Amino acid sequence: MHNLRPALLTDHYELTMVSAALRDGTADRRCVFEVFTRRLPPGRRYGVVAGTARLVDLLREFRFDSAEVGFLRDTGVVDGPTADWLTNYRFSGDIDGYPEGELYFPGSPILTVSGTFAECVLLETLTLSVLNHDSAIAAAAARMVTAARGRTLIEMGSRRAHEEGAVAAARAAYLAGFGFTSNLAAGRRYGIPTAGTAAHAFTLLHDDESAAFASQVAALGNHTTLLVDTYDIAQGIRNAIAVAGPELRAVRIDSGDLSVLAQHSRELLDSLGATETKIIVSGDLDEYAIAALAAEPVDMYGAGTAVVTGSGAPTAGLVYKLVEVEGRSVVKRSEHKATVGGRKVAVRRHKPSGTATEEVVVSQGVPQPQPNDRPLQRAYVSGGEPVELPTLAESRAHLRQCLISIPWEGLKLSAGDPTLPVTMVPAS
Template identity: 80%
Template structure:
């Protein structure tokens, strides 16, 4: 199996456009492309910007190798002139956009890519594949964090998605406020705290439940989590405390009526003297099931399938559109897919108390902002040079502050209008 560089993570139509533009002389026209969402997924009141850190890592290595070009030439996809251009390709333009952890709404210009037509258009698929995935995961995770009301959530969805998507999802979920991940690669690559319990298979391996629990405690100590629902939950809890003692760190419940089981489990643990033993629940958790457990004695949640699939919205619906050529605004007028021409700048307007009230997008021009406005775009790439990455912890804190700033209605899980309106102001 041959490894290919990130540059081949693209669609053929981009290379078709590059080939034609090189031939007719338009490839070097200065252009501006923008990434935005026309609408939020159904039921969502905000989007979360995530993925720029991963995107910049990919961009640093975005070039066409000899193997890549041999494949493209051999398949008849590009001609000799295009192959020569690709061999020399490095992005030498500028990229600005919303910081990771920023909120976005319909029409928010979350990423602006400037440079020649050819060097910008060839980035479309990579940019959209990274941002559409990570923004979707981060938005779903943020809703779960809100529903959890301060209780920690473990991301444990690696077995429900592609192996590389699992690592990206763990990163996006941690940015959104999850406490940890079960994915070792995400821990190693991004410094995310990792955690894990055990599966039912480990209990079934042993002759009986106490033997399985004793094995785990002997290996890991009492600061571990025992899975107690392989057979009978009440007896499982009794066995866990009999083996580990009342200072066992936690028990996990992965099935059944979690509301009822959490109540009964807490009562039983307390009666056994294990008043400090935590209860972790998992099993197809999403923001709605987490919210239903708000009043129950649950200490931590484990979320898997729902978070790595965007909890019903697996893509953020972002598009990458040309908005300016040689300083001239260009507008797409297709029905239901119209664009606003010109390079945009944006500010978030706030009350003196800090509550966000509106996002204002300026088409062609520098915004005339007020004292409580916050400029939203930052520089990621200047003249082809990628800026130093922002620490993930900083992006995580930025999102926390953004969520605090929007009106409380915007945090509801029910369907409704975007948390704040977006107003486009033309020059």
């Protein structure tokens, strides 16, 4: 399924720690690591968990073959005993965490990895690589979905991303509520609906715009989208309707003042009898640009660069920290990077109406139950074996419900405090 084997998608120092721990006898100590963020990206009021199912898929393949072990030994990364240990490596611990599509806030324990120190520490880089990328994309995409106010969005950012990152970004955007992706690999791998018709190059290939439109309609029928801004947009619309007829599905505008152009295009389409022809806009759209078009006659948005780069926040800022050793809470006390020790259990508190009010996180215990509490963690891996996971469609629905449940102020695009406070209850 994946082009890269995951075992070496890790950092040198993880294997250095394993080697030292094997030598001093601490490698088999039972440990708990947690993934969380200390702060949200500037301007954000919530985060969105995404990528956990991808991580579990990668974990199935997390093995060191003879060539990989040979590379590590030959380059001096590991010694003989560590090489032997890696040859037999299988993760046998547990992974629990927030479901994909769940909202998170500073301090939320979104993933918990428990097992021996050696087997858990090896997963740090892979875990953070997947979750930091996918959660950043999903959070940005969710803000775009909110800004679109029910209008359909197409993810089209593949050419602005690493080839594998583009597939993961398409999945995260779809989880967040986008309706389509242009990426065919994502369509095949995850069952995401794909969409796309033609670029400006296709129009320029032909002797004139009408010839290009006629060719596209001949191949795809009038249930297609014609790109009308290669030359003059108004004339492009006239040519499109002359060729495809008033039953043309849609026209796309990819440049210019989209607000003014959408208004003029709607008026012109209506005057030509194409009252049902939709208007699709694209061209460096982010959540703010989409929100600015809310009152305009736009039917669909195509977003690319801003999606795959997290709309200015390309990483979620998640960290992977040791919080418990042999049942004993451990705490990093650095002045600016302190952690709360002990394994955490989290619940989301709600009013009887269903509106969320706070997140309660308890260290080395469980929250005192209250009516309308919702537990936030679920099992992903038990005893080294993945458990059945929600489908991508179910995760989409979960995020939709989460966004409905938070106070409406939390959906604003303006900067502000996190939507919900996180109350941390230390071990008693």
